[in-house]
Amino acid sequence: MGLDRLAWRILAARPLRTLLTTLGVALGVGVLSSSLAMSAGIEAAVDRTVRDVVGSADLRVAAFLEGGLSEATVEAIRMTDGIEVAAPSIERRTFLGAPVTSAGAEAREAVTVVGIEPVAWSRLHELELVAGARLARIDEPSALITESLAEADGYILGSELRIQGHDQPTTLRVIGIIAGPGPVAGAAGRAVIVPVDVARSAFGLEGVTRVDIGLADGVSARDVAERLAERLTLEPYVLSSPADLAEGLRASTADFQATTALVAAIVLFVGSFLIVNTLSMTVGERAREVGLLRAAGATRAQVVRFVLAGALVIGIAGSAFGLVLGLLLGSLMAGSVRALTGFPAEVSSLNAGSLAVAFLVGVAITIAGAVEPAIQAARISPVEALRARLDLPATRRARLGWLALVFVAVAILALLAWPPAAGATGADRALGVYAVLLAATLATPFVLPPLARILGSPLAAFVRLEERLARGSLARDRSRTALTLGALVVGLAMIVALGWTAQAARNAATAWLADVxxxxxxxxxxxxxxxxxxxxxxxxxxxxxxxxxxxxxxxxxxxxxxxxxxxxxxxxxxxxxxxxxxxxxxxxxxxxxxxxxxxxxxxxxxxxxxxxxxxxxxxxxxxxxxxxxxxxxxxxxxxxxxxxxxxxxxxxxxxxxxxxxxxxxxxxxxxxxxxxxxxxxxxxxxxxxxxxxxxxxRVQGAVTDALGRVFGLFDALALVAVLVAALGIVNTLAMGVVERVHEIGVLRAIGMTRRQASRMVVVEATILGLVGAVLGAVVGLGVGAVLLFLSGGLVASAGLPWASIAIAAVLGLAGPAIAAWYPSRLASRVSIVRALKFE
Incomplete structure (x- = not known):
């Protein structure tokens, strides 16, 4: 218990670093929980839609040809063994005349008219009426309308309703109002239910659109399907079950769910950069305390628990806050789904399963990121720790190696939580993206020094001293710098990749319309x-x-x-x-x-x-x-x-x-x-x-706007990764200042001004931003190429996403510059006298 309390005090001793790391975990968990909330909302919407559309029907026979299902086919369905209820219906889109009420106005929006056999249909479908009565006969000139339609167009009980048919309008009387938007999918709440013979007469039809089937107790749907295949030989038809309808609805949102799950996993991965870096800083900074603990008799296992206890505190606090953020992000995602597909997905709360998964994943990733610093802390020799600060090359190499294992852990967790509707193809794309990002992360330490030298050289023309000192600071602990830079590169790469994918989708849609x-x-x-x-x-x-x-x-x-x-x-x-x-x-x-x-x-x-x-x-x-x-x-x-x-x-x-x-x-x-x-x-x-x-x-613009709304959400989620990376930059720069207090004091003593000390940190952040922007653009093009290739959209006409590259460049420079504000002020306030006493 004493070591646990010590872990808590060490976290409290660096409140800014602890707060930033906790916020990084919260952002990652927030994106993950919102993705899970969205998936749960979609599943609930699927179930609700299927229930509204087919009611308690076990099968549905739908017409394949324009003429519909003939009366002979409907009769053959009724006479099939095992079928207890056969409810034929007709569905057509049309316009209504102006409602004859005092509040009436000309209603020009289309409505969906459903013609039913009242008795048979009501055995399979439940309608909740807020006023009036139900239909009773198949030929009565009456109608039920939805509450949404009544409110929008001014209808009340007793209003005359005129349906525009194939020849002349058919006049009906409203006898009932259905609660809410009604049971017709895709009608946007504008639905009218009439007797089937009225619909036949109004639209000049002989056949019906579909027949909903209720089976007798103990009868297998598969057996009935085989019997129908033998009996229904007059015209082609489509036989489906509620499960088939649900599968089709899930497929309409599969790509959206797959992309949100992919971005969520990447934000968590970026968060793991921050965790590994922060706890490694803490271990290095507290090497002497750890050495004293070891000298006082603490075992290696106790030291490991000491580090993991601090990580557990951060993981629990960050994950809890992330669940709150996830609810807000989930609502935004639901709006994007409705904009893209018209699907009525809603996110009102997280179910217990989603909440537990998001929380546990957040804590697990935090602990996984802390394992390597904990192991390194346990390996500290008491004699070596009491001699100097922990700063061993082996520690730096191990930090990057462990990050690769953390990345694999994140990928496995992402696949375990992968939305089933997204399918194996979406998982293949995700694995391809993960592979590119992992390769880029591992390559960062090797390309950082030459790129920093090349991209920092223009700054030397204006601030030569600060530029050289900044590059020296970046080279002081390359693994820490590589982790910080890697997080920024991953976030910027996703912005470029998603921008390229969105541009290709827009180009394909507009070219398609123009070509056909x-x-x-x-x-x-x-x-x-x-x-x-x-x-x-x-x-x-x-x-x-x-x-x-x-x-x-x-x-x-x-x-x-x-x-x-x-x-x-x-x-x-x-x-x-x-x-x-x-x-x-x-x-x-x-x-x-x-x-x-x-x-x-x-x-x-x-x-x-x-x-x-x-x-x-x-x-x-x-x-x-x-x-x-x-x-x-x-x-x-x-x-x-x-x-x-x-x-x-x-x-x-x-x-x-x-x-x-x-x-x-x-x-x-x-x-x-x-x-x-x-x-x-x-x-x-x-x-x-x-x-x-x-x-x-206008049609092309509507398509582009819909794609823009959806990809705009994905960009916003990718921006969360950039924000997490910026938190890591604050930590890295601040730690760099703390480590160089003595050095800065010496420089101040020989003439460096406060402004120059501050500018040194800003230049360091600028070089990080420049390198991050270049690598982010290159890696983003690689990730985008993978996404486009696997989706079949990688063609020469796709062009390069110059706008997204420009946005990534601005973010790459602006993010580190903002992140450098506090560390630069910290450097400028270093006291010469106190700095020269600092060890």
Whole structure:
């Protein structure tokens, strides 16, 4: 107990150093706990979303084709052995007319309309009403709306609600209001639930969108799936379970979780630099006390416990404070997830498991960082310690060697806490990044002296004396300097690497849109616009419009797999110069689409199917019929779909055998020199037709903004690593001043001014910053190259992240300069008389 109290007093004797180290641990644990909190919040959101979407259903059969599931298919599902409840439903997006209430106003935002069979659907889905009654019949002209929609658009019980359908509006009466945003995923709270026959009539449908299935007690979902495969032969369908839906939702946030986990591990690693350095300083500074303890009979084990006790205090205090920081950071992360995916992730508190993991990891890393200083303290010879301060080359070498082991420990802990949704691919990227950073850290002591000499030489022209003294101080304990510099390099490297990754993602997104969209403006519709409707002609008749290209997106079934597809006009793409062909003759391929019987594959689909130009793909169309299309081209990029890039087919095949009812997108190209009036006229016409017009630049800007918000968060987390490194610089510079008190006193005695003493420390920090900025940029490019290579984004067009390099350079210079403020004041206040007495 006496040694434990002594450890506490030694920490209290250096309050600034102890506080900075504790704060470094807290920042690392804060990022880790926020990552764990975010993962827990995502899991809770997944469970909540799955529960809202499928209720208590065990399986879901969804339509694959635009026509939906026929009544014969629904009946076949009902008659399948083992199925107790089959609840068909229809889902469509549309607009509402103005609500007829005193508070009503024209509501232009789209809503999601869900048509249900009230009795069957209510057996699988629970609806919490805040007012009114539930639906009772499949044909009553009534509707339930969400509380969010009622508040936003002014609806109350009894209001008339007009749904814009395929022909004319359908008028319904609001009989109930559902609590909160309602059970429809992706509707942003704007949902309307109506009887299924009302939905059929309003949208001119015969089939249904999906059928939710409840199984009888003791029946296996796998057995029922096999029976459905035998019975459902009329049309292709997608069979899924709640687990499948949950897996898809987790996949949408996997990259985000993987990146936050990676950055959290790196911040912890940087924190370990600070811990190893601080405790090594303490051991070296207290060598005589340790020697006296050994001379008084303390065993090596007791000395080890003495050092580890101090580390335990720092670890517990820092980890506890880090949990508080983590809750705040987790809330910021949740906002970024919602901005990127629209996923309703929330972080209100840490669950017990996440809290315990973050706390224990923080304490474990602190103890791991203290093991090497503890071992070195235990090896102190009493005679040697009483003769001089501990400053042995073996100690310096061991410090760096142990850091490599700490790095491995951090990597193992990071993999153990790795988000399951991120998968093995994300873990491979993390291991690649760890390897680059470890190599850079171990190489730092070898490149530091020459770089310090080269980068410090310009400073010698202005402050020659201070520059030489600063370089001498950096060389005094190279392992300590290397640890301090290594932490700064790792933080700056992550800023450069993440900046490069963000730049490549933005470039890829904007290049993708520019390469595949044959227009300046994208006009979208929430319902298919049939070829017989006059909307395309109305848009084309606007003065200044050169072309209007209809595009429809839908799904195809090929070899039992789902693929995104799009119907296009080949002649329009040919005239506009869109699509980059990898295989096939461009003009012939696009003309073949318009003739029919042809398809153009995006490169990922071609590789997945193992097909090339001249091969044939067979599409399942239902009722045992198929459509064979000849592959006439392979393109680098295609129109984006829900799950990837779309297979391109011509309108003759799409509107004929495939059964696509109409276009959901129009790409509008203006004449050269068309002014703002043409764009305003187009947007006015689009609004009148219940369409939404967006310039391509606005779409590209929205993508860039979304990526910017997410990568901005990652940059902020990487900045935490730079902050931890700055704390280490304060410790190192302050320790350098303490160690050189006698030296500074001598220099002051022979004429050095207080200003020069202060400037010497600032120059030392500046050299550290210059070396850190250069190495950070180089290592950051290496880390970025690994990330881009493993994700397939390392291409010549990615360019170098000059903006991120500039930011890293500014931080590399500003951080050490700010960190030098206190040590420089400490150096300037050294008393000559007291310094000459200092040992």
């Amino acid at each position: 969209v044959p227009g300046d403006e994208v006009v979208t519709s929430i319902r298919p616009i049939g070829p017989g409707e006059a909307i395309r002609g109305q848009l084309a008749a606007i003065e200044g419009v050169r072309s209007v290209t209809p595009i429809a997106t839908f799904d195809l079934a090929i070899r039992g797999l789902r693929f995104d597809a799009a119907a296009i006009v080949g002649a329009d793409f040919l005239a506009d110069g869109r699509l980059t062909f990898i295989d096939g003759e461009r003009a012939a391929a696009l003309r073949a689409l318009d003739v029919g019987g042809a398809a153009i594959l995006p490169l990922p689909a071609a590789e997945r199917l193992g097909l090339g130009v001249g091969d044939t793909i067979s599409l399942a169309l239902g009722a045992g019929t198929t459509l064979d299309l000849r592959v006439v081209g392979v393109v680098e990029r295609s129109i984006p779909g829900d799950g990837g890039e779309a297979i391109l087919v011509g309108w003759r095949d799409a509107s004929g055998p495939i059964g696509v009812p109409g276009a959901d997108v129009f790409a509008v190209r203006f004449e050269d020199g068309a002014g703002p009036a043409a764009r305003e006229a187009l947007e006015t016409a689009a609004r009148d037709a219940a369409l939404e017009a967006n310039p391509l630049s």
